Amino acid sequence: MLENARVKNIVSLGAELFRIGLHSPRIAKISRPAHFVMVRTSPGISPLLCRPFSIYQSNTDGTLEILFRRLGPGTTNISRLRPRDEVQLTGPLGTPFDLGRREEYILIAGGVGIAPIFMAAKHLQRHKRRNLTVIAGAATAAEIHPLIQDFKDIDIICDITTVDGSAGHKGLVTDLITPATTKHDMGHTGIICCGPTPMMAAVAARAADLGIECQVSLETMMACGISACLGCAVAIRGSEKYFHVCKDGPVFRADEIEWDRLRD
């Protein structure tokens, strides 16, 4: 649905990361993990298109939260919003994670891809499926710390990796998958993953090796978010057809995707 939301609060988390709270009760009410919203970041033409963001939290008071990294013009505009400003949202969009398929989950996040992972973790915790592993990776300590703060607040400990070794394991999230398997009953475990495309491809490959079901939440350029423009295509494995990420996804089973034809 279309909702004009008022900004309730906006916090700069450092490392170009921000969290914004929007009063959007109708969308918040029905949001689920990996649902996303299209945000109109400018009333004018710069930038022209809306930008897609995963829903990070939806609270009972009607607040919808987004966690985002400032990259270009759209996110710069959002970072400049102030309490009481109004912003146009369309959502909740897409097909959320299917979290009812397995008893246990390994959740894997890269950078700001942690947004839908946090919502998934909260959901799983609320539904008492406590054998959760969360693996979160980023480039540096400065980037990872703001991303895992909210997990700490709900008593979930994340296994963290940084590329430069400034916090947690030095390396990539995939390095921590094998260690995690020792803590899980792998016959009843699934992987849930969101992050940069090369990372998701690597996780998908590891999951295939291990024979575990893996759901990924993909990112592509999007113009409409509602399956009207057909711009968000990704190749279906073993077919000449395409999925549309905004409608068929953003969540896909990793083995449905033709990873080699996904440009990062």
Add this chain to the structure above:
Amino acid sequence: MLENARVKNIVSLGAELFRIGLHSPRIAKISRPAHFVMVRTSPGISPLLCRPFSIYQSNTDGTLEILFRRLGPGTTNISRLRPRDEVQLTGPLGTPFDLGRREEYILIAGGVGIAPIFMAAKHLQRHKRRNLTVIAGAATAAEIHPLIQDFKDIDIICDITTVDGSAGHKGLVTDLITPATTKHDMGHTGIICCGPTPMMAAVAARAADLGIECQVSLETMMACGISACLGCAVAIRGSEKYFHVCKDGPVFRADEIEWDRLRD
């Protein structure tokens, strides 16, 4: 010259009017009445072009002031600037009023066209030519009051007109020209005028009737402000050629202009 100026202060005067102070010592130093600056109102493409503004005041501390009305995207962007923001200025541009030609002046302003008139009035006062009449017109009292406040502060009383009669004389600035002539030695008096084009055309016609020299400061669309684009053409009276407002003007002798071919 090109100067990146920092905003010192910005004041909303009501009726969509604003005054902004910019620290721009190199431009401020050499500015004269009816000089203008091109302001880059956005670091991006919306709006694309710089906007021209008359210099309202230039102070010895290096501050340049602009008085402007919020109309469209460019002035909206300027109205949102905050102290310490930086903005690109090019100036001072154009040919200023020639205030050395007469002993006495009648200064006539319409709306925000008062900006260069104020600077001219200050200049004339400083040079001790005190037989000055200032006629200032606007649509309503709410619009005229903020425009004449600074004149009061330097002890210049304006004769004011409003279209709706809510302040001063009900009618147009031209109505007050004949009364003003009784206070002047017309053989040594000139008219200086800035405002909407139809108003300037009417003043020019009255000045011609009275046989007094009249200088006007014109407005046209401008892309460059430095006589490079040739976009700011106005027809020269009795010629098939054009003046370029940014270089040959903005100040012209009223009898040089082909008023009928100036679209408002």
Add this chain to the structure above:
Amino acid sequence: MGQTPRLKVDIGGLKLDNPVMTASGTFGYGEEFSQLTDIDRLGAIVAKGISLLPRPGNPPPRICETAAGLLNAIGLENVGIKRFIREKVPFLRRCGTKVIANILGDRVEDYGELCAILSDCDGVDAIEVNISCPNVKKGGMAFGTDPDTVAEITKTCKENSKLPVIIKLSPNVTDITLTARAAAAAGADALSLINTITAMAIDTEKRKAVLGNIIGGLSGPAIKPVALRMVWQTAQAVDIPLIGIGGIMTATDAIEFILAGATAVQVGTANFINPGTGEDIVHGLSEYMNRHGTRDINELRGAINS
């Protein structure tokens, strides 16, 4: 004032409650937008382009943003005429607004066949013919750039259609009035213009074209001045109704096209930015007309003085 202004227009026999439609490929098959805006307020919906057989479309990336523009190379992905009629038309038929099908083909004959099928399809009120597709027989050069081919396609469509036929012109031509005249002479009931302008973007970090297809079509506010010029030129050249398209975001934009000579307009890219754009424009047209004392929208058509 007082009276509500009259917005009804007639496009070569197709009667619309108001002149605001959605452009093909930017409004899905209508259903996608039904929860976001009141589609019954629109003059008509133009459906996503359909071909005889389904098409998978181009490899991604398919879209990218440019300055005030959208670049796309969707590659005319569509479900094909059969599934269109079976799965999409039932919803469209129930709408309170007129429905225009948009068709495309690889060969001239495809167009005739599509027209014949759609003419018997309850729920479709007119046919818009997209001739900006690459012409397979002529080595990929678009049909829409050659006046003779435009005439040929128009004739085939008219012969096979019981519905009004609207030819959608390509802007990628030296002189739009040549293709416009060719279509009009061959019997087109109306023309719509413009389709996207061929364009490109390059990713300097990856040193690759941004689009999988390398080249795409530019739409959005960036192209509005070009579209407006073409509508104005075409209005001087032909007597059939024109539908103005290109970068329309507001009622003011729509009025520019009507003043340039269009009978109606289509909103494309703007649907992605605000799904309620069409509705807002219908409202804005009435407001403008009230403010200017215009009783009937048809009085505004071509009404610029020079």
Add this chain to the structure above:
Amino acid sequence: MGQTPRLKVDIGGLKLDNPVMTASGTFGYGEEFSQLTDIDRLGAIVAKGISLLPRPGNPPPRICETAAGLLNAIGLENVGIKRFIREKVPFLRRCGTKVIANILGDRVEDYGELCAILSDCDGVDAIEVNISCPNVKKGGMAFGTDPDTVAEITKTCKENSKLPVIIKLSPNVTDITLTARAAAAAGADALSLINTITAMAIDTEKRKAVLGNIIGGLSGPAIKPVALRMVWQTAQAVDIPLIGIGGIMTATDAIEFILAGATAVQVGTANFINPGTGEDIVHGLSEYMNRHGTRDINELRGAINS
């Protein structure tokens, strides 16, 4: 890193220190900008277009802003070749940068005459030929849209010129490779593209075209994707050097054109927005090359992989 990257390019015999020039009509005759930017840092300056006789230009309004674009109908106002040589060339001669004159005519012969005069003019290093002007003999249709006329003008220019001749192509054509090939076959030393795209704006309150001339030319970021596509297409079609023009505001924009196949670029509308754009781009090119370990700018030309 370490070494400063090599920016020198050769445009059909014209050797430039770097590939960044200013576009005709957007940098006056150079002098206007001399206090605002260090013009010696530019690869070349292209002067405002000149004709045999002075021209007064079009009635105002001559410019208006559009979404990410500038619409202009200056009407080729210029001082004429005589005053150009007497009043403008002396300043240009003293500059530390190369100077390209830009010429225009009503008849094919005008172009030859202008080339002959400029060839003997100390201070001019090359001639850029604007063929986007209305062709008086052919009823106002631009010279630049007909390949035969393009060839004819190119031949005349080459016969009369001792300097490199650059033909500046019009984008208002169905297939830019046809005019490009015609100019190349007729001996052009280089091509520059694109000139402005014909366009229009309407003032809905006044119900008038915004421009005095009704129709004008669109420039600025809005047209960049179209320009880039045309440069890329032309690079596949001809072997002579190309100069990419259209909406260039940043070094990244310039690199897009070079990757598409341009040897050099021109900055137009951006000069009005930031007079230091050219200088900034020269600096930005070096930075990009250092970051990517590119030693010589010529390695980037056409270097996109698909």
